[in-house]
Amino acid sequence: MILVKSAFRMVTRKKLETVAFVLVALIAVIAPASLAIIKDNLKHQVYELFKDISGDVMLTGRIPEEALDKLRELEEVRRADGMTIAFGLLGERRVQVAIMGNNTFDTFLKLYVIKEGRVIKSSNEVLVYRAMFVRGPQELPSVGEDVSLTIISPRGPVELKLKVVGLATGFNHIGPTPFIVVIDGELLNTIMNRTVTAVKLEVSGDLRVLAMKAKSVIEGRGGLVTWHIVNSRDENPVVLIVESAMNVMTLPVLTFIAMTPILSASVGLAIVVRDSRIVAVMKALGVGLRELFVTYSLPWIVRTLLGALLGFITSPFIARWLYLNYFVGEDDISRALYERFGFNLEWGISAYYATLVVGLSFLGALIPLIVAYRVNVVNAISMVGLHAYRAPRIGWSKGRFVILRMWFSDMVARWWKTLGLMLTLGLLLGLSSSGVMLSLGLEEWVGVVKDRSLTFFDAILIVSIAGDWSYVDKLSELLESLEYVKGYYMSIPYSLASSIEGLTFIELRAPIHGDPTIEFPLIEGRYPDGKGEVLVSKGLASYKNLRLGDVLRLRDSFGLTHELKVVGISRVYHDRGFQLLVSWDSFKEITGYKPSLGRASVVKVAVQLEDQAKVEVLLERLREDISTKGPYGVDTLSRDSIAETFKASSTTIKSITAIMSFLASVAATIVASAIVISDISAKSREVAVLTSLGLIDRQVIVGYTLQFLTTTIASIPVAYIVSRAITRLLAERTVNLTGYIEPVTSLEALITTITITPLILTIIASITITAITVRRLDIVRALSDL
């Protein structure tokens, strides 16, 4: 009991050590816990938002009323809502849009914000909604502007002239377009001949099995299913994207947690070695392992517990504050989300990280305990002078550089200090380097996108066709007739959600016309020409470790598995590289593709232009040439804009890394300073003796600086190992955000502004604190203290 009291007294008396431990534990809990809480809330919100639109299962096509009634009768179906969603082209630029009646829009999009204007009140008005964070054209019509809207109806295209009365935004989007155009519900129903084009099911049981059952019901009653999706919480494709994006932050901050055991082990060891004579006396008096634990481990655990407890209490509130102020992007959307879903404080997550930090600190504190337990009583008690430990034999001093040798020998002899600093600085440098390595990978990718000897397309056109298949062939003829188009490759895309484990949407492509090398330049193998063959991107091949001849398994939304043999690997440098080129036979088998009804056919065309110096001008001309020759809506994605997207991702990763590194440098400064302060305190008498020999404070500080710099150099291998490990993990866990990027794991990635700045800040701050400690050292007291 006396020892327990003494341990707690140590916590209150040694304020500096207590403050350092509490702060490190606090940061180690707050940083990962608050981000994990935000991630969990966002994942929940995204899932719920997605569910607003799609329910548990959504099928699109033509849903007869009779099928709808039958679906409602199914035991597993709790609710079945039919809705009319049409597709069409908006404005002069013929941007592809989803079209909803105002009643459906309010029912299905439960979260949106009107940014300008108002909702529609009459049949000649339109509200234009654009989903946030979805790629596609950014320009919106102005409120008050008259726009033309082509609706693709069962009886052919219908053209309307409408006045824009409001602009809205939110997260949800329908199909491939970020735009939803809201018109009068009755008007839409009339145009669509009251055809239900989508059904949203809320069900229980296996979602994929139920989707298959629903498809049979619809098709069995003369209906048609053109697309379907199941929305399971674990496999929701948008949740996977959010998870990927958040991993950029949550993975590197785990290094903060790793600093806690380093601190308790290193500082604890310094004190045990300093107190080795006291430990010996205690052991001579019959003290056992439990009492040594109470004296030399418990204080660290109590301190960490204090910090972790504070972290546990504050993390959820910090998470909520960060979420409200920084995570959603727009204030009104942030408020709307908060009002709709609230913010779950997730005490469980906070408790998990607090327990992890205390647990690791406990493990760290066991190291000084082991050393204390192994102290040789006879040797320690009979020891006189300063040598509480044995110095290494280094035989290179011959009358010169004795002081220098002394500092280096000290680093080896007091290995716990060196190791503690090395690991701390290594973790800091490793954390910042990991983000740099990942962003360098992205920049290398940008370089390849820009290199015309490696990639041949100038732009990808997404062409919406409001007509039958003959317009696809006409488009092909048109492209061949244009003299400024050097070459093209046309294919049909189909999105499959969560069909490969861990990945969000995969885009299946079937060839239509043109030269595939323009979009899919081969690295090895050949293009698929038979059923069951696939060409994958290099990124996907690396991520899934696929080689030629391997089998790729795809699971469709009904739970059916399709096996595809890899016959080719290509360099695909856009849209995360999740495109799988398959033959038409495979395409039809996997997707159940039928020419769509009430929805524009979309084809993707990779084009190569004759004059690459005038890409933007020629693209505008091409867009105009296509959209005036038929019912085509064209969205263009130039090679430069693709490169810019990856460049922007690289910049974002660098910015996040810089912020994380700055935070880590605060934690590292506290850890490094605590290690050095405990070292100075443990060898204060040695410093005092050196002072008695004429060493001035400045020389002592220079000595510590030298040790810091040497340790920094020694920490580079640690940093390299840490950064490689984090980067590989990051590359895998951010695959849904950027595609699988091979990180550039070169040593040069360790030496950049982002990596060096936090390291220098940490070293400067730690040396300053060291200098203050050395100057405050009471030499006489250190010499007199027996």
Next chain:
Amino acid sequence: MVFSLSYVQVRDVWKDYVIDKIKVTALRGVNLDVGKGEFVALAGPSGSGKSTLIYLLSGLDIPTRGSIVIGGVEISRLSSSSRALWRRRNVGVVFQFFHLIPTLTALENVLLPMELAGVPPARRVGRALELLEFVGLRDKAGRYPWELSGGEQQRVAIARALAANPPLILADEPTANLDYENKIKIVELLKEISRMGKTVMFATHDVELARIADRIAYIRDGMIIGFEGGSRDTR
């Protein structure tokens, strides 16, 4: 022996410490003159102020009041770093617990003050070995402190104190941790050093041992209460 000039002049020196907010006066108006080459023992019981006086004389600490002049330099007025620089060439200190630097060998411990004092590198090793020869430890030059006995460590500490050839050697209870045989050896060494023309002052609570010195200054409760002259032959 008559000393015409005071090498060490201590005038009305007071030293207060504050320990746990309580003021403790360690020295109360100490006056002391020590001539060049004199061998003086500061004798007194534990807590009498001997060590405090040694620390003040070595410039490791400064008096609360009064002045200390050594070799014409008023060290009590110097800054901390100036005192450290002064110490390099003017004082060698020997501690009760030897305090050899654990990461350096015996030879390197002796080399260290020479490097600090700026002794030309070519002369350092030769002189260090001479000093180790002088204290009878040349054959143990390559040993680390933990490989030496207490008496041997203290002899290395004396060699270290002499390394920069300082005119003043201060020793704080240099024999307190040693057996009788080693005590005599150490004091003999100090006496020999004083015969070399160096001023030697050592603190001890052992009055018998103090009598080996040329002069004894008795110190009690922070004051010098008397002097005793004469020397006892140890042989």
